[in-house]
Amino acid sequence: MKVTVVGAGAVGASCAEYIAIKNFASEVVLLDIKEGYAEGKAMDLMQTASLNGFDTRIVGSTNDYSKTADSDICVITSGIPRKPGMTREELIGINAGIVKTVSTSLVKHSPNTILIVVSNPMDTMTYLAHKVTGLPKNRIIGMGGALDSARFKYRLAEALGAPISDVDGMVIGGHSDKGMVPLTRLATRNSVPVSAFISEERLDQVMQDTKVGGATLTGLLGTSAWYAPGAAVSGLVQAIACDQKKIFPCSTLLEGEYGLNDLCIGVPVVLGKNGIEEIVTIDLTDAEKAHMAESAEGVSKTNGLLEL
Ligand SMILES: NC(=O)c1ccc[n+]([C@@H]2O[C@H](COP(=O)([O-])OP(=O)(O)OC[C@H]3O[C@@H](n4cnc5c(N)ncnc54)[C@H](O)[C@@H]3O)[C@@H](O)[C@H]2O)c1
Numbered sequence: 001m002k003v004t005v006v007g008a009g010a011v012g013a014s015c016a017e018y019i020a021i022k023n024f025a026s027e028v029v030l031l032d033i034k035e036g037y038a039e040g041k042a043m044d045l046m047q048t049a050s051l052n053g054f055d056t057r058i059v060g061s062t063n064d065y066s067k068t069a070d071s072d073i074c075v076i077t078s079g080i081p082r083k084p085g086m087t088r089e090e091l092i093g094i095n096a097g098i099v100k101t102v103s104t105s106l107v108k109h110s111p112n113t114i115l116i117v118v119s120n121p122m123d124t125m126t127y128l129a130h131k132v133t134g135l136p137k138n139r140i141i142g143m144g145g146a147l148d149s150a151r152f153k154y155r156l157a158e159a160l161g162a163p164i165s166d167v168d169g170m171v172i173g174g175h176s177d178k179g180m181v182p183l184t185r186l187a188t189r190n191s192v193p194v195s196a197f198i199s200e201e202r203l204d205q206v207m208q209d210t211k212v213g214g215a216t217l218t219g220l221l222g223t224s225a226w227y228a229p230g231a232a233v234s235g236l237v238q239a240i241a242c243d244q245k246k247i248f249p250c251s252t253l254l255e256g257e258y259g260l261n262d263l264c265i266g267v268p269v270v271l272g273k274n275g276i277e278e279i280v281t282i283d284l285t286d287a288e289k290a291h292m293a294e295s296a297e298g299v300s301k302t303n304g305l306l307e308l
């Protein structure tokens with residue numbers, strides 16, 4: 001199993017590290033445009049192999065796509081992150097050009113690959129990857145919901161005073177401060193609806209904190225987060241590489257599902273060796289449907305800024 005990660009910055013390196021530590025891939029190629037940077041990160045990570053007990057070979061490349069040839073899975077993290085006070089949507093001007101070039105180069109060298117798009121604004125970058133590569137929809141996956149759901153579970157556990165392993169919950173919708181749809185109605189603590197333990201007001205606070213999870217960390221760090229994003233990507237990569245058939249909310253091209261068309265947005269999907277093997281439809285309440293429709297409107301508006 002060969003995995004390429006483009007962008008050896010904060011998220012790309014974290015993602016390569018988690019993939020290696022989980023020890024399911026034979027090779028991870030880290031590629032960056034900055035001279036020597038990916039080679040340096042790859043060497044540093046390889047020097048953790050004997051300490052962390054993995055056999056995955058990590059290789060660095062300065063923009064040489066021949067090293068990525070025949071990758072089973074390619075992850076795109078190249079692009080600029082936001083600074084405090086910015087929205088993810090403001091990154092579109094620079095990141096669209098980067099994602100366009102990178103996704104075309106990756107598919108040229110690995111025509112059978114599955115692409116995972118991470119660069120922001122992620123739902124729009126996933127849509128752009130569809131337009132420029134023409135890959136079938138099961139082979140283009142946007143990562144956002146897996147991260148947002150992990151943050152939702154963190155906030156739920158905090159509110160409940162419960163261990164995170166006792167908590168389950170999912171966030172669908174766009175990966176944006178306003179667009180996320182945390183499904184509080186379906187969140188559980190060991191199969192019991194969380195509403196049995198906390199008030200509606202506290203649950204509403206959990207929802208608001210989840211939606212601004214990325215912005216909160218950007219305010220604290222001065223740039224956006226990387227550990228949880230890297231771990232979330234590694235979870236998707238592992239589900240595909242090991243054909244796990246796990247459900248994650250991912251950004252995928254919708255063609256009528258959830259009443260939406262011609263956009264990529266987060267919905268639950270089954271991930272296995274073919275990438276997205278099924279889009280799972282949940283019966284949403286009228287309020288959740290309205291929240292989802294509003295989220296989709298925001299994503300479509302950002303898609304409208306693309307020069308296609
Ligand atoms: N979808 C998500 O959940 C999620 C989570 C975290 C970050 N992100 C996004 O991921 C992106 C990367 O974030 P980061 O914190 O790793 O940023 P970073 O600046 O640390 O790393 C980005 C790397 O991309 C490289 N790069 C730029 N143009 C390139 C090109 N054409 N080819 C190859 N490499 C190129 C840069 O040299 C840099 O090393 C940002 O757009 C950020 O908003 C998304």
Ligand SMILES: O=C(O)C[C@H](O)C(=O)O
Nearest residue numbers: 082088120214215224225
């Ligand atoms: O918040 C960001 O800009 C980065 C990423 O989308 C995140 O949610 O951490």
